[in-house]
Amino acid sequence: MALTVPVVLRREPVLRAASLVVLLGLELAVFAAMSPSFLTESNVYNIATQGTENGILALGMAIVIASGGIDLSVGAILALSSIMIGYTVGHGLPLSVAVAVCLLTGLACGLVNGLLVVLLRLHPLLVTLGTYAVYQGLALGISKGYGFSGFPRSFEYFGQTYIGAVPAQCVFWLILAVVVYLVVRMTPAGRRLLAVGINEVAARYAGVRAGGVRLAVYGTSGLLAGIASLIYSSRVFSVRGDSGAGLELLAIAAVVVGGATIRGGEISVLRTTLAVLVIGVIPNGLALAGIDTSLQFVTIGVVMVAAIAINELFVRRVPAVA
Amino acid sequence: MTERTRPGLWPAARAAVAPAGPPVGPAGRPGSPPAGESTGRRSARPRLLVLVSQPDAAALAALLAATVAFGLFARGFATIDNFRSILISVAIVACMALGENLVILAGEIDVSVGSTLALAGFVAGPIAVDTDNIWLTLAVGVGVGLLGGLINGLVVAYTRVPSIVATLGTLYAYQGLALLWSHSKNVVSVPEGASVLGAGRVHGFPTPALVVLVAFVLLTLWRRNTNVGRDLIAVGANRQAARTMGVRIRAELILAFLLCGTLAGLAAVLYLGEVGGIQTSVVGTNLVLQVIAACAIGGTSIQGGRGTDLAPLIGALLVGVITSGVVVLGVPGVWFPCVYGGFILLAVARDRLWQPRVVS
Numbered sequence: 001m002a003l004t005v006p007v008v009l010r011r012e013p014v015l016r017a018a019s020l021v022v023l024l025g026l027e028l029a030v031f032a033a034m035s036p037s038f039l040t041e042s043n044v045y046n047i048a049t050q051g052t053e054n055g056i057l058a059l060g061m062a063i064v065i066a067s068g069g070i071d072l073s074v075g076a077i078l079a080l081s082s083i084m085i086g087y088t089v090g091h092g093l094p095l096s097v098a099v100a101v102c103l104l105t106g107l108a109c110g111l112v113n114g115l116l117v118v119l120l121r122l123h124p125l126l127v128t129l130g131t132y133a134v135y136q137g138l139a140l141g142i143s144k145g146y147g148f149s150g151f152p153r154s155f156e157y158f159g160q161t162y163i164g165a166v167p168a169q170c171v172f173w174l175i176l177a178v179v180v181y182l183v184v185r186m187t188p189a190g191r192r193l194l195a196v197g198i199n200e201v202a203a204r205y206a207g208v209r210a211g212g213v214r215l216a217v218y219g220t221s222g223l224l225a226g227i228a229s230l231i232y233s234s235r236v237f238s239v240r241g242d243s244g245a246g247l248e249l250l251a252i253a254a255v256v257v258g259g260a261t262i263r264g265g266e267i268s269v270l271r272t273t274l275a276v277l278v279i280g281v282i283p284n285g286l287a288l289a290g291i292d293t294s295l296q297f298v299t300i301g302v303v304m305v306a307a308i309a310i311n312e313l314f315v316r317r318v319p320a321v322a
Numbered sequence: 323m324t325e326r327t328r329p330g331l332w333p334a335a336r337a338a339v340a341p342a343g344p345p346v347g348p349a350g351r352p353g354s355p356p357a358g359e360s361t362g363r364r365s366a367r368p369r370l371l372v373l374v375s376q377p378d379a380a381a382l383a384a385l386l387a388a389t390v391a392f393g394l395f396a397r398g399f400a401t402i403d404n405f406r407s408i409l410i411s412v413a414i415v416a417c418m419a420l421g422e423n424l425v426i427l428a429g430e431i432d433v434s435v436g437s438t439l440a441l442a443g444f445v446a447g448p449i450a451v452d453t454d455n456i457w458l459t460l461a462v463g464v465g466v467g468l469l470g471g472l473i474n475g476l477v478v479a480y481t482r483v484p485s486i487v488a489t490l491g492t493l494y495a496y497q498g499l500a501l502l503w504s505h506s507k508n509v510v511s512v513p514e515g516a517s518v519l520g521a522g523r524v525h526g527f528p529t530p531a532l533v534v535l536v537a538f539v540l541l542t543l544w545r546r547n548t549n550v551g552r553d554l555i556a557v558g559a560n561r562q563a564a565r566t567m568g569v570r571i572r573a574e575l576i577l578a579f580l581l582c583g584t585l586a587g588l589a590a591v592l593y594l595g596e597v598g599g600i601q602t603s604v605v606g607t608n609l610v611l612q613v614i615a616a617c618a619i620g621g622t623s624i625q626g627g628r629g630t631d632l633a634p635l636i637g638a639l640l641v642g643v644i645t646s647g648v649v650v651l652g653v654p655g656v657w658f659p660c661v662y663g664g665f666i667l668l669a670v671a672r673d674r675l676w677q678p679r680v681v682s
Contacts, residue, residue, distance in 0.1 A: 070486075072611070122670050123624045125431075125486075129611055130666035137660025145656045241656070245608070249433075253490060262484045294506055297498030304491040308483050 016259045020274040023307070027278065031285030038288050045167050049159070049235065051280035052169040053078070055273060056228040057247055058254040059180050060221035062272045065255050066184075067217045068197045068264030069117065069124035074225045074251060076135035077109045078244035081229035083139045086148030086239045095155055102233075103226045109135055110222015114215035124218075132248070140241035149238030159235030169231045176227070181269040193217065197264035253300065254279055257307040278303060377621035378633040380672055385640045392647035399650045406528055410596065412642035413530035414439075414589045418609070419616035419634030420537055421471075421585030426617050428578040429558030429626025430485035432474060435586040436609035437496035442466040442590035443600035444500045447509030450516035450594055459516045463591040464584055470496055471583015475576035493610075501602060510599040520595020530592045534635070537585065542631045554578060559627025615662070616641060619669040641665065 032039040057074050064071045084105045088098035109131070116127045161168045184190035195203035196213045204210050233239045256262060257278060258271035282303070283296040393400035418435050425432045446463035453459075470492070477488045514521075522529035545551035550573070556564040557574045565571055594600060614624075620637030622629025641662060648661055 116667065116671075120671050126618050126624050126666065126670040129615060129618070130663045130670065132611065133615070133659045133663025133666060135663075137657055137663055140656040141654075141660055143656075144654070249490060249493065252487075253494070256487050256490070262487050292502065292506070294498055294501030297494045297501065299498070301491045301493070301495030301498060304494065305477075305488075308481075308487060308491070 017268070017271050017274065020258070020271055020278060020307070023303070024274060024278050024281065027281050027285065031281065031289060034285070034289035034291075038285060043284070043288070045170070047277070047280055047284050048170045048173075049167045050284070051276050052167075052173045053228045053232045053235075054247060054250050054254060054280065055173050055276040056176055056224050056231070057251040058258075058272050058276050059176060059269065060224035061248075061251040062255045062258070062260060062267050062269065063180065063184075063193065063217055064124075064221045065252070065260055065262060066197045066264060066267035067193055067214060068200065069214065069217065070128065070252070070262070071110075071113065071218065071221045072125065072128040072248050073109065073113060073132040073135055074221060074228075075244040075247040076132045076139065077106055077222055077225040078229040078232060078247060079139040079239075079241055080109060080135045080142075081105045081226045082233040082239040082243060083143045083148070083241055085230070085233050086151075087142055089151060089155075090148055095152060099230060102230050103223065106226020106229065107219055107223045110219040110225070111215065113222065114218030117218060118211040118214050136241070136245075143239075143241040145241060147238055147240040151233075151237055155234055156237070157234065159231045159233070160237075169235065172227070172231065176224070177269055177273050184267055184269065189213075189216070194265055194267065197266070199265075250279065253304055257304055259307065275307070278307075376630060377623065377628055378630045378636050379621070381619055381621045381633065381636045381640055381669065385636055385643060388640065388643050388647065392643065392650065396647050396650040399647055402526075404646060404650070406526070408639070408642045408646045409531040410528045411645070412638040413528070413534050414592050414596065415609070415612050415616055415641075416635050416638035417530075417534045417537065417589040417592060418586050418613045419620075419638050420534070420541060420631070421582035422613045423617045423620075423622055423629065423631065423634040424541070424554060424578045425485070425582045426614075426622050426624060427555050427558050427626060427629050428575060429561065430478060430575065430578070431614070431624075432471075432489045432579060432582050433486060433610050433614075434470070434474060434489040434493040434496055435582060435613055436604075437493045437500065438467055438470040438583050438586040439590045439593065439609065440500040440600070440604050441470060441496045441503070442587040443593055443604070444504040444509065446587075446591060447504075447512065447594055447600050450512045451509065454513040454515040456516050456518050459594065460519065460588075460591050463594070464587040467587015467590065468580060468584040471580040471586070472576070474583060475579030478579060479572040479575040504602065506602055508599060508601045509594070512594050512598050517595030517598060520592040521598070522595070530596060533588070533592060537588065538631065538635060541581075545631055550574065550577065555627055555629075557627075558625075612641075615666045619665060621669075624670075637669075 028039065037043060057078070060074060061071060081102045085098045085102045088101045089095065113124075113128055113131050116122060116131070117124050120127075157168065158172075159169050163171050184193065192203070192208045192213050195206065195208050196210045200210050203213075229244070232243065236243070254275045255272055256275075258268060258273075258275035260266045260268060260272070279300055282299045286292075286296050286299070398404065418439065422432055422435055442463045445466045446459050449462050450456075450459040474485075474489055474492055477483060477492070478485045481488070518529060519533055520530050524532055545554065553564065553569045554574055554577075556567070556569055557571055557578075561571060590600070593604075616637035617629070617634045618624055618637065619640055620629075620633030620635065622633040644661060644665060645658060648658065649655070653661075
């Protein structure tokens with residue numbers, strides 16, 4: 001099926017990606033000038049490893065937002081999945097089973113979101129607000145509020161090892177980003193995703209099963225949250241029922257700074273990934289420069305507003321039905 | 323067309339705020355605002371049906387049912403002390419939800435209220451500790467909240483940035499400012515004089531609940547008796563139509579966000595009094611989700627244009643009653659979020675199952 005993208009949007013991506021690169025370059029220059037230990041190999045890897053979880057969550061969020069929805073529950077899914085790893089390992093099952101359980105938990109949580117959105121035709125903001133609390137509650141309830149840290153050494157593989165000279169999780173992140181990019185750009189599934197996001201009714205008339213697309217979208221988001229939780233638990237090497245709080249908003253922030261409209265129908269894996277770095281550099285750079293790290297929130301807010309403003313200036317969008 | 327001094331000129335909005343208002347014409351075109359009291363209703367319909375079809379009726383029924391059920395089956399639930407502690411526990415969320423409800427009615431959303439509360443609390447907190455003067459604390463807290471809300475309103479009204487994104491930005495900005503202002507130190511031991519609003523009792527009735535009640539009454543009076551107040555729901559129901567009728571969309575939006583921030587500032591003052599301080603850990607995202615949940619559970623449609631002023635209070639109370647009942651029944655505290663999330667889902671599912679389908 002042919003899907004025509006408005007001309008402005010086709011011309012703009014380069015400009016918009018470039019503006020993010022400039023922003024990132026500016027941040028790097030400023031922080032490097034403020035602290036000599038900022039632009040060292042180990043610190044760059046540090047930023048990348050800490051950005052990985054948010055980067056993977058943001059990939060899922062980008063897909064959800066492109067479909068015209070939103071997923072507030074990813075932070076809670078991350079918490080629940082990581083608790084499930086601890087629970088499984090704690091009951092003496094092998095690590096491979098725990099990993100499978102973790103990923104399946106993420107997928108199942110995402111599918112539940114999708115089913116509720118599709119079957120009950122509810123607003124995704126409310127559905128995922130509700131499931132956020134449910135998953136968070138399950139995570140706390142299953143763990144009885146205690147943390148778990150008795151992982152075997154082999155669990156370090158996902159978040160503390162290096163492939164060549166590069167941290168393993170950054171490789172995973174890159175692979176996932178490339179996969180999402182290819183699926184979105186090259187496959188009919190990707191075009192169906194954007195079609196539903198741009199105009200669901202029109203997409204349905206064009207033969208797209210919008211419900212199926214939405215189900216897949218939330219399932220993917222959940223699965224990616226499961227993968228992120230695997231990497232997170234392995235990096236931190238201890239899990240708690242309340243880990244991952246606030247990550248959903250950070251993921252949304254990344255997608256938005258990446259220039260995708262929250263109204264759906266747009267996705268850019270490259271820009272979302274760049275935006276994760278733009279946001280991820282801030283706390284690290286401020287900490288190394290010896291500045292009060294509470295400034296990071298102000299900076300993230302300012303960067304967000306700036307990125308959106310640039311976006312609105314460069315891209316004359318079709319005015320929303322206001 | 324822009325002159326609309328007579329209240330009767332806006333029947334839909336009037337019907338929306340007055341339960342037994344005059345009959346209004348048939349519904350608009352298919353796909354227009356969600357069906358509810360703002361669309362057609364024959365005057366012959368009995369008054370009871372009109373009441374039952376109010377957006378907050380189901381939540382009210384659930385609130386009564388839950389209270390009665392827990393009162394019958396949970397030993398120790400139906401005591402004056404317990405009701406008092408429920409009222410205290412929901413006052414802060416209810417206060418914020420009153421403001422959030424206005425924003426949601428106008429078809430927008432404000433996710434920054436938690437950060438606004440933190441900012442107002444951290445600015446007003448030291449003043450409360452130093453001066454022990456409730457009026458000064460109140461003025462500063464409410465003033466900071468008002469300013470935060472005003473900024474949100476201006477951004478949403480004058481840029482094309484969707485409110486969820488704009489307020490996500492200010493969420494981080496206010497959060498950071500709160501931490502900066504406080505130097506990441508908790509405010510502790512607010513003296514008695516400055517905490518009367520949050521911790522006081524009026525003939526045994528908790529003051530924070532009284533404050534929320536007063537705020538609710540004032541809001542309701544404003545929403546029922548002024549054109550600006552009545553038009554708010556029209557902005558959320560059908561913005562195009564509202565504009566055509568001469569409603570000043572921008573002014574309505576700015577006002578909604580401003581009131582939302584102001585009430586978050588008021589909630590901060592209540593918080594300072596009730597908790598006796600404010601911790602940097604408050605600077606989180608949890609509070610805003612509770613606030614939005616209270617509005618949704620109470621029956622205000624998240625898409626805007628449908629709901630009542632009472633809804634956020636009912637929603638907050640329902641959550642408080644359920645939580646308290648579950649505690650009395652002996653369920654471990656770690657399961658609360660689960661129960662809570664189930665309620666949100668039930669509430670929104672009810673909204674979908676009970677309402678006539680909107681043609682899409």
